[in-house]
Every structure is written in structure tokens, then in C-alpha cells.
Amino acid sequence: MPVLHDDAVRTRTNALTPTPAPADDPILRLQQETQPHDGEFRVQCTTHPGELTITGIIQMCPACGARRDWLLICDRNQVSIRCRCAHQWVERELGRADFEAMAGPGGEVYDSPQTAIQAAGFGGELRGAYWV
Template sequence: MFHRIRRRAKEPSEEQRRFFELSARLQTQVPPGIGVPPTEVVDDFLPPELRVPSHDQVDGTIMPWKQPLVLDGEMVACAECGTYRDWLILSTRGQIWLRCRAGHQQQETRLDTAWFNRNSGPADATHATFEDCLRHLGH
């Protein structure tokens, strides 16, 4: 009995024969559109009014930081007025600057752009001037 089953298995079935014949016919055929240059190039980019400027097209980015900023176990305070919360953190030209509510600015060398990128959210607006950005953020 097993001998008979093995003998039948050596011969291809009808479905296998049809598959082999079909695949032999299709091997010389090329699907339509393959090897033919596209007739029309489609612009898949967003329209200009929806595009976000790249990092080299902006002078910097700003994020608000309402809570106190603690670096190396020390709370950062404004060097001029002593304010320790409600900062604007500016990232520009590889430097990080802190701006208090009174408008005093100081460079913070303990922070870098990697820290800024990890802690900032997505940009919600772009502005032509620094003053427009400050108005947008309520400063």
C-alpha cells in the first residue's frame, strides 16, 4: 500500500502540470509598465503653505518652560532678577539661551540642542520675527 502511494507521489498531479505549463508561458512575458519610463511625474510633496521650514531655514526654535528648571541638582535662576520659573528656552546656532518673563536672557551651557530636541514638542507655528514669536508665546 505504501509503495503505491510513493509511486503516485513521484508523478506530478494534473494541477502541478497545469501550473508548470502556465509558469513556462508567463516567464517570457513582462507585466505592463515594467521597463517603460513614466509618462507623468507626480509631485507628492505638500503644497508650499503646508510645508514646515527645515532647520537650516530658521534662525532658532523656542519652547516655553513653566516649571522651575533644575540642572545638576541646582535650580536655575535669572542672573538679573532672580526669577526661577516661566522660562522661554531658545535653541539657536547650537546654543541654548534662557529668557525670563522680564526679558533677561542668559546662555545656559549645561544644556545642548540634543536636550532641547528631547524635551520640546512639535512646532505649532513659525514666525517671521523674534518679536512675533514672543507675542505668540505670551511674553
Template sequence: MRVITNAQPPRTTVPETSPGDDPLLRLRQDTEEDHPRIRFTTHPDPITITGITVMCPACAARRDWMVICDVPGRVFLRCRCAHQWHEPELTRADFDAMINAPDRKYPSLDAAARDTGYDGTLVGTYLTDDFDTGE
């Protein structure tokens, strides 16, 4: 009896993965955009539009905002009382002028609001940028 062996190597090879290495997760991380769909920054100072200081319609706050910008370029303001509204007078260029260095990434806007105190827990509270005691 004659045995025929395949002299050619297999055409495809499966890449080796270590335990816990998920190829789909790795692909998602490799293709994830550097720019999230919603960006935000905090702005402790008053915001003035056409000479009028912005005031929260829910609690009358005049400073300490979360400024949010989505992909179409719409700008929203959010107060410490968690009231949020679209501000059509502000543009993406205005937002870009306010934004500081990139901050942490958050899984959602709600998580960012909760972490930065714009979820209603600090309603009526104004925080200073630096906590220098004057020493």
C-alpha cells in the first residue's frame, strides 16, 4: 500500500492569539477614531453672547458651564443643575476657542457629567479653577 503525503504547506494560517486576546476587540481599538463624536469642556467664567451674559433658565446661574459640541457642530450649554440646552449663537469655532487640552475619555456624556459635577449633585455650587490657599 502506497501513502501519498501532501508536500505543500496549508494555504492559510491562523494567527496565534494569547489567552484573553480578543481579535475583535483589538480591531475595534485599532480602528477607533481619535476624535469622539461628542466633545466637551468645562468653562468656569461667564459666557457673553452679543453683549448679554448667558444665564441658566432653570436656576439663573451665570457661570461655571459644561460646553458640549457634537459632530454637526451644534453647541450645547449645561449648568451644574443639570439643565442643558442648545445655544444656536455659539459655533464650533467658539467651542474650539474654549476647549483646553484633551481630557479623559468617557463612555458617555452622562458619565462625564457625573464625573465633573454637572449631573445636578452640585447645583448652586461654584468651583474655582485652582484651590490655592494663598500660602
């Protein structure tokens, strides 16, 4: 078996290892897609005063049993439902398109979920208060 010179091995190794273009790097692409850009919202929320039916099932808060008066929070593509008692869960059946259909045009835009929760009165201070 012939012995190769060190320079020949180094040249051959570098020639066989392709370097991906920045646009082809999946990690960089994921970071760009998930990071907010100027003009994009970070967290958007809307209230839903009535019953909320998802896949034919009326939603009920597992903590207090409430069946209406929800805060829907859309953080990128993840939608969370929050009750007045401050219990919150991620609803996997809802996506950003579902949220936008329920929210309609306009709506409030917030820098963080906590800011949205406090502004809408879903921080737990109005637990058990429902308006007709």
C-alpha cells in the first residue's frame, strides 16, 4: 500500500468536504424564520367572550371549569388559551391561521405574553368574573 504525502492527504480531504452556502444551512434558516423581524409581531392576542369549540368539543378550563371568556395568545405559530383564573395551556389543534381567522383584522400587538395577559385582564385578578 503506498504512503501518501501529508500535503496530498490534506488537499484531498479539503476537496471532498463541501461547505454549505449560508442559505442552505438549515440551522441558520430556522433561526431566521423564528426570530422576529422589523415590522413583524411577536405576540398577538384576542379575547373570545363566548364558548370556544375546537374539533367539535367545547373547551373547558381544567382548573376552574369555565366554559367561556377566553384569551387567545398567538406567539409565532403556537396558540395558547388562557382563562380568567390565570390557567393557560397550549392548544395543539389551533395554528396561526386559525388564530387570525378568529381575531380578524387589527388587534393588539404586544412585546411579551405577560404584557398581553395583564393588558387584557387575564392575570388572575378577575377570577370568576364573567360578563353577560
